[in-house]
Amino acid sequence: MDRRKFLTILGSTVAALGSAHLFSATPSYGRKLGTLKKAYTFFTQAESEFIEAAVARLIPADELGPGALEADVPYFIDQQLSGEYGAGARFYNQGPFGATTPYQGYQLALTPRQLYRAGIAATDQYCEETYGKRFAQLDPEKQDEVLKGLQGIAGDISLKDVPGTTFFNHLLSDTKDGFFSDPAYGGNKDMIGWKLVGFPGVPAMYMGLIGRNEPYHVEPVDLRSLQEAKAPVDEHGHVIHRRAAIPRPTTAPTSRPVDSSNSDDSRPEPSFAV
Amino acid sequence: MTTTLKPVDVVIIGVGWAGSILAKELAQTGLKVVGLERGGNRRQEDFTLPGIHDQLKYDRRLELFENLSRTTLTFRNTTREVARPMRRHGPFPWGEGVGGAGLHWAGWTWRMTPWDFQIKSQTIARYGERMLPEDSTIQDWPITYDELEPYYDKFEYTLGISGKAGNLKGEIQPGGNPFEGKRAREYPNPPLKRSYGETLFANATRELGYHPFPMPAAQMSQPYKNPDGVTLGACVYCGYCMNTGCEVMAKAVPQTTTLPVALKTGNFEIRTHAAVTRINTSGNRAISVTYFDGQGRELEQPADLILLTAFTWSNTHLLLVSGIGKPYNPATGTGVVGKNYSWHNALPYIPLYYDEGHIFNPFMGAGALGTVIADFQGDNFDHTGLGFIGGNILAAIAMGHGPLTFQPTPPGTPSWGSEWKKALAHYYTRTIQIIGLHDHLSYRGNYMDLDPNYRDIYGNPLLRLTYDYGPNERRMSEYLVSVGDKIAKAMRPSKYAVYGLDAHFNAGASYGIIHQVGGAITGTTPANSVVNKYLQSWDVPNLFVIGASSFPQISSFNPTGTVGALAYFAADAIKNKYLKNPGPLVPS
Numbered sequence: 123m124d125r126r127k128f129l130t131i132l133g134s135t136v137a138a139l140g141s142a143h144l145f146s147a148t149p150s151y152g153r154k155l156g157t158l159k160k161a162y163t164f165f166t167q168a169e170s171e172f173i174e175a176a177v178a179r180l181i182p183a184d185e186l187g188p189g190a191l192e193a194d195v196p197y198f199i200d201q202q203l204s205g206e207y208g209a210g211a212r213f214y215n216q217g218p219f220g221a222t223t224p225y226q227g228y229q230l231a232l233t234p235r236q237l238y239r240a241g242i243a244a245t246d247q248y249c250e251e252t253y254g255k256r257f258a259q260l261d262p263e264k265q266d267e268v269l270k271g272l273q274g275i276a277g278d279i280s281l282k283d284v285p286g287t288t289f290f291n292h293l294l295s296d297t298k299d300g301f302f303s304d305p306a307y308g309g310n311k312d313m314i315g316w317k318l319v320g321f322p323g324v325p326a327m328y329m330g331l332i333g334r335n336e337p338y339h340v341e342p343v344d345l346r347s348l349q350e351a352k353a354p355v356d357e358h359g360h361v362i363h364r365r366a367a368i369p370r371p372t373t374a375p376t377s378r379p380v381d382s383s384n385s386d387d388s389r390p391e392p393s394f395a396v
Numbered sequence: 397m398t399t400t401l402k403p404v405d406v407v408i409i410g411v412g413w414a415g416s417i418l419a420k421e422l423a424q425t426g427l428k429v430v431g432l433e434r435g436g437n438r439r440q441e442d443f444t445l446p447g448i449h450d451q452l453k454y455d456r457r458l459e460l461f462e463n464l465s466r467t468t469l470t471f472r473n474t475t476r477e478v479a480r481p482m483r484r485h486g487p488f489p490w491g492e493g494v495g496g497a498g499l500h501w502a503g504w505t506w507r508m509t510p511w512d513f514q515i516k517s518q519t520i521a522r523y524g525e526r527m528l529p530e531d532s533t534i535q536d537w538p539i540t541y542d543e544l545e546p547y548y549d550k551f552e553y554t555l556g557i558s559g560k561a562g563n564l565k566g567e568i569q570p571g572g573n574p575f576e577g578k579r580a581r582e583y584p585n586p587p588l589k590r591s592y593g594e595t596l597f598a599n600a601t602r603e604l605g606y607h608p609f610p611m612p613a614a615q616m617s618q619p620y621k622n623p624d625g626v627t628l629g630a631c632v633y634c635g636y637c638m639n640t641g642c643e644v645m646a647k648a649v650p651q652t653t654t655l656p657v658a659l660k661t662g663n664f665e666i667r668t669h670a671a672v673t674r675i676n677t678s679g680n681r682a683i684s685v686t687y688f689d690g691q692g693r694e695l696e697q698p699a700d701l702i703l704l705t706a707f708t709w710s711n712t713h714l715l716l717v718s719g720i721g722k723p724y725n726p727a728t729g730t731g732v733v734g735k736n737y738s739w740h741n742a743l744p745y746i747p748l749y750y751d752e753g754h755i756f757n758p759f760m761g762a763g764a765l766g767t768v769i770a771d772f773q774g775d776n777f778d779h780t781g782l783g784f785i786g787g788n789i790l791a792a793i794a795m796g797h798g799p800l801t802f803q804p805t806p807p808g809t810p811s812w813g814s815e816w817k818k819a820l821a822h823y824y825t826r827t828i829q830i831i832g833l834h835d836h837l838s839y840r841g842n843y844m845d846l847d848p849n850y851r852d853i854y855g856n857p858l859l860r861l862t863y864d865y866g867p868n869e870r871r872m873s874e875y876l877v878s879v880g881d882k883i884a885k886a887m888r889p890s891k892y893a894v895y896g897l898d899a900h901f902n903a904g905a906s907y908g909i910i911h912q913v914g915g916a917i918t919g920t921t922p923a924n925s926v927v928n929k930y931l932q933s934w935d936v937p938n939l940f941v942i943g944a945s946s947f948p949q950i951s952s953f954n955p956t957g958t959v960g961a962l963a964y965f966a967a968d969a970i971k972n973k974y975l976k977n978p979g980p981l982v983p984s
Binding site: 189207226227294322325335 | 591803809812901
């Protein structure tokens with residue numbers, strides 16, 4: 123039974139607010155590639171250029187503020203790949219490897235490190251062969267085309283050595299992880315990701331607030347400011363949030379018929395581990 | 397070279413809810429009890445601020461869950477396929493370490509209903525034999541709800557469950573679940589506060605004529621002292637509940653309830669990093685267990701009584717590798733070990749997206765903060781002509797969601813780029829989730845056995861799972877999606893979606909619902925079960941197998957409440973029947 127048969131979507135009643143400056147947005151918060159301040163321990167020079175360029179397209183700097191590049195997400199991914207996660211230390215890696223069905227999960231004989239190394243090289247090779255340039259040297263529109271091709275929603279790029287979709291899904295998932303995990307892990311610099319969505323971060327006492335239909339605009343707090351005792355606390359040692367100087371504005375996305383040009387229309391990631 | 401250790405009275409394999417309850421109950425009688433736990437130690441004081449509030453560590457890297465490099469299971473949808481290992485955690489990761497699943501759980505603490513215990517006979521009585529779906533292997537429990545009621549009560553009071561009774565001694569109570577079985581007394585604590593999203597759900601479902609009530613939660617709505625004298629704190633709705641411990645001791649876990657009491661007796665010792673590889677038998681007696689410790693030594697621990705209280709996978713796996721009981725064969729339908737595996741996932745899943753005038757602040761919450769209807773659960777509605785049996789509980793939840801795991805965007809939104817970013821920034825605080833947990837029948841082809849191709853690091857074959865959704869679940873999905881659609885419309889969001897079951901179970905899907913049952917099921921005879929009603933092995937009477945592995949099928953209710961009740965029920969039988977006269981408690 124195809125779940126999509128049951129998918130019901132109500133049309134939005136909200137008027138379109140403003141115009142979406144989607145991929146043409148000027149990354150005014152952006153930095154020039156290759157000028158970041160920390161050191162990479164896993165990525166080679168060419169790989170770091172790829173990653174910086176790719177994350178800047180996946181979560182771009184735009185009118186809503188800085189994106190994944192400005193949030194140091196490339197460093198987050200680099201550190202993750204340098205560590206236990208990159209080594210696949212907690213994954214079952216024994217063979218035999220062989221034919222699988224689409225329902226058996228990840229079955230490549232590659233650790234995350236190996237997957238990135240092979241995936242970046244194969245994508246750059248594809249770009250060289252198709253456009254005569256590596257991924258990082260393409261203009262943003264071309265980069266988006268390549269990413270959609272890898273994702274399998276437009277163009278269906280087949281890479282040598284590694285399934286493009288598997289590589290892309292890793293890259294996208296790690297980029298989002300780096301944008302929203304605690305800055306202690308090298309990404310989410312200045313809590314850019316948390317400020318974007320209005321997440322208050324680490325400390326949390328909401329007995330008096332739960333149940334209210336009210337915005338909660340505060341300056342988020344991260345692990346480091348708590349460990350260094352820089353966050354204000356009450357007599358019980360619980361952090362007191364500071365009201366945000368400027369409430370976070372958002373506008374509802376325009377509700378024109380959805381342009382699914384880069385939508386994979388996948389089931390949204392629910393969060394209900396019970 | 398195996399070293400044989402000094403015998404003890406009782407060995408417990410797996411120190412989670414079931415193991416810690418049995419340890420407490422038996423150590424209090426003066427018996428010497430050793431608990432073997434293959435994971436590491438986890439103490440309450442390890443769960444402190446600020447480090448505990450770390451989504452990457454606990455929710456994404458799954459710190460408290462199985463290290464799959466040591467062992468995993470293999471998976472296939474049907475016997476025609478070659479099973480492949482779950483190399484990474486998928487929709488149902490499983491825990492390891494002291495506390496087990498009882499440490500990382502969300503705290504939804506349900507009782508099953510009388511119908512759940514008699515699913516087969518009540519279906520036949522109301523609709524006739526032909527309502528039983530083809531190839532389903534469901535069976536009644538040998539235990540009734542009424543027999544288990546005092547033990548549910550004991551578990552709920554040990555944990556300090558926050559909730560509202562719906563049926564007190566046969567009298568329906570306003571605000572509770574009117575469909576629940578009779579309970580002897582009210583919950584020990586009042587319900588948690590209700591989140592704003594739940595209020596919308598409660599109002600909408602009440603308008604539709606349904607009966608919303610608060611989820612029974614293992615988070616304390618107020619400070620609580622349990623009957624064993626242990627004190628728990630009040631929930632602060634911090635939102636970091638699932639997949640980790642609780643820094644204010646507001647979530648009932650073995651570390652905050654049963655374990656300290658068991659350890660205080662002086663008769664209970666926990667050995668961590670102790671991976672049991674075999675239960676050794678001689679004739680029809682279990683004589684010892686073999687395990688590897690953290691130093692790589694192979695040790696043999698003799699004991700008079702052996703309690704297998706690990707997770708569903710491990711209980712079944714250890715029986716199979718130890719050659720205890722006859723393995724189930726789906727081709728012939730004979731054998732019992734590994735039979736009647738079932739699992740349930742979300743059916744339906746309904747995200748609702750609002751724009752003006754509604755803010756839900758998803759980071760505020762508690763693991764079991766939810767408002768529920770059971771109007772479509774079990775046989776609470778007439779199934780005549782519907783073509784399926786069973787149903788679901790449907791809950792609006794405020795479990796506490798940081799943006800690392802909760803990234804709601806309306807259907808059709810791209811999964812990256814500026815449009816995604818804009819949608820997420822807007823909807824993170826304006827989205828609520830409703831999920832259903834559904835009955836899932838057991839089928840002839842859904843089972844566990846030993847894999848012929850893959851091994852764990854101790855040299856044992858991996859457990860192999862063969863599983864897919866059955867025809868009953870597919871028809872149920874169609875119906876429950878239509879119910880979900882009606883409720884979603886009544887809640888008047890700007891946008892919503894209602895998702896039913898996918899085409900097949902997918903081991904590569906993201907983390908959802910953990911509940912695994914079956915494999916060492918309880919029944920009335922050795923031909924239809926692995927254990928008798930007291931969870932005692934039919935083949936080896938000094939071995940008890942306690943946990944969700946004993947469920948003949950999964951119900952729509954999370955299993956932990958029933959696992960806890962069964963643990964107290966089995967402890968009672970061991971203390972008051974078995975120890976007085978060691979031997980089979982039910983004639984075979």
